[in-house]
Amino acid sequence: MLGITKRFGPVTACDGIDFVLGRGEVHCLLGENGAGKTTLMSILFGLIPPDDGQIIVDGTSVQFGSPRDALNHGIGMVHQHFMLVPEFTVAENVVLGSRPAWTPRFDRAAAEEEVREVARTSGLEVDPRALIRDIPVDVQQRVEILKLLYRGAKVLILDEPTASLGPAGIKSLFEGLATLREQGHSAILITHKLTEVTAVADGVTVLRGGRLQGSFRQGNTDEAELARAMTGGDIAALPVRRAASGGEVVLRVRGLTVKDTVTGRNAVEDLDLEVAAGEIVGIAGVEGNGQRELADALAGVLAPESGTILLDDADITAMPPRARHAAGLGVIPEDRLRWGLVADLTLAENLALSDISRGGLRRRGRLLDLDGMQARAAELLETYGVRPPNPKARASQLSGGNQQKVVIAREMSRQPRLLVAAQPTRGLDVGAIDYVHRQILDMRDRGGAVLLVTNELEELIALSDRIAVMYRGRFVYRAVTADADVDAIAMAMAGISPEDADAQPGAAMEVA
Ligand SMILES: Nc1ncnc2c1ncn2[C@@H]1O[C@H](COP(=O)(O)OP(=O)(O)OP(=O)(O)O)[C@@H](O)[C@H]1O
Ligand SMILES: [Mg+2]
Structure with a gap:
């Protein structure tokens, strides 16, 4: 060329x-x-x-x-x-x-x-x-x-x-x-x-x-x-992970079973999970082992078969997404174009979506405050480093990474109690990854609870206080990150339990 x-x-x-x-x-x-x-x-x-x-x-x-x-x-x-x-x-x-x-x-x-x-x-x-x-x-x-x-x-x-x-x-x-x-x-x-x-x-x-x-x-x-x-310069090192705060439980999941809408099989099976304030819990797994369905059930876009989801002790299992949002849930969905953004709306409109549904950014009750929307969007785009920082650009015109930054800007700026972040740095470059990592750590340090779903082992280990590996809808490995063994995590992702691996020495794989 x-x-x-x-x-x-x-x-x-x-x-x-x-x-x-x-x-x-x-x-x-x-x-x-x-x-x-x-x-x-x-x-x-x-x-x-x-x-x-x-x-x-x-x-x-x-x-x-x-x-x-x-x-x-x-x-x-x-x-x-x-x-x-x-x-x-x-x-x-x-x-x-x-x-x-x-x-x-x-x-x-x-x-x-x-x-x-x-x-x-x-x-x-x-x-x-x-x-x-x-x-x-x-x-x-x-x-x-x-x-x-x-x-x-x-x-x-x-x-x-x-x-x-x-x-x-x-x-x-x-x-x-x-x-x-x-x-x-x-x-x-x-x-x-x-x-x-x-x-x-x-x-x-x-x-x-x-x-x-x-x-x-x-x-x-x-x-x-x-x-x-x-x-154009040297890349920053990953932020250092600090010890967890041991705060009160923000998210409490009990016996959660979620069906895969296409196959009708149980994508998530009888899962228990807790995330405390000031804590990041990382869920690892090869794609297709129920992580997406877990995140979707928490976000309220997929109804579970059974089980309960409590947010700050309020039962949100049957709540629609908007009510969950109001209750303090922030979501960075894995499929940003399907669930995170409206491709044909402008960035200002995309950034205002949840504010508007909660009665914000309005004039005299009914009309949208367009100037306020533009101004707020301009500020967020600048703060979160979106390129181009143009509130009037349509979401569809941004590169993949920049679209993700817009979703992150909207969800993070609301300072949610619980953030469900699914593959939050997928498709992002090093500078942006570093930025998102800092945002997630900041939120944790301010006392927020974070459930991080990621395929990136480096990210999982760098950010999480606790780690769980999902395989076929269940947790097959759980550890406090400080005690976690990278080989065991990688093998659990492949469905090999630590005992099996001992029996077949060739099964261990290298993780970069
Ligand atoms: N259809 C389009 N309309 C308007 N602008 C576009 C369009 N497609 C790409 N751009 C712009 O062109 C530039 C390059 O985008 P491109 O998608 O090629 O980047 P990329 O290197 O693939 O980035 P990423 O790693 O985020 O996927 C970006 O500034 C983007 O906003
Ligand atoms: Mg691209």
Whole structure:
């Protein structure tokens, strides 16, 4: 890609960027939130046209009007939000859209055989007959990759592929990429994480504020140099965790059982949990083990089958979300675009949502105080470092990380009694992660209670006072963080209890 430029109104998302990818290369695209990574790759995948610049594939200048054009040149992209049909099998999802038509003569057996063959040659193991809804996230990701391989893709673009994976999933993804590389495929990984660059990349390109900061080869650079290129300065260390306060219990969950709305199985099973004032309790687990349903039940968007939820001794089990909010609950939902924000509203409107429902920001009782909304939004956007800090921008126009900052600004600024934070730093760059961590620790130090649900082990250990690992809807490991054993946590996430691990020495995995 040569001199790629893309403007969105006043924002220059990509400013004359050059990007080179070799055959059989795994290349990381590194940069902070809003650096232009997704935009650059969306241009390469034919999703959006560049304003300027050239794309050259195998020595030929090309123009992509759609992803189909890009695929015809062997370029495919996996989005961060998977686009699979949960009710379809793996094989159906892989061939979906690439066959001429779904006639009554759709040859299921032939499709399954083809998919089995692609899976075998690429080393990405899947069961072609499994339903998507029944397989874990890392296997779903494999299916997304298989979809591209099935369509003949030679270049795989993966947008933040590790964000929703646990340590085991990341390991198997990286092994899969190594196999594909041996077969002459290339991959581009969008990431914020320096450790991933060192783990898999042959090359790395760093973007910052829409500009190219540099391209490096593995071995010719180190994490410190990359961090400087990415942030324009040195990155701050993780805040130090302090001892817990031992305050009164704020959240008390008893015998909570929550059904998965799709499968009808128990996603959360007979769970007991307490979070005290001045305490952060961290819930770890590989995605799909009930953490989301637990958070949703606490937020009031999913009704439990049985059990009780007490907030400051008030029974909120049957309360609607708005009443819970008023009772002192703050929520950072995992799926920010679905539950955290209204994409087509402005930032001022998004930031005012809960205030308005509680009667705030109004004039003469009924009219909205628009000036007050703008002013308050401008202040929050500035304080929470949202880019651009424009109250009139629509939420849909912000980069993923900046959207998350808006949700955090709204929920944290209310100073809730209990904060349920699900994957609060997913998709955030180092600077923003550090900021969110400080916010969560501050809230804890002011006497708030925090339930943190995260897939990031480093984050879990850095922030939590107590840790619980969820596996198939239950806590399989609990510890005070000071006594926690990282290997035991990682193994519990993979469903291996500490006793099993002792019996099979090879089962222990490394955690970065
Ligand atoms: N459709 C759009 N309309 C307006 N502005 C946009 C649009 N898409 C992206 N931008 C802006 O372009 C810039 C780059 O965004 P992009 O999504 O490429 O960043 P990113 O590097 O992928 O960030 P993140 O790590 O947060 O996902 C941001 O300032 C963003 O607000
Ligand atoms: Mg992005």
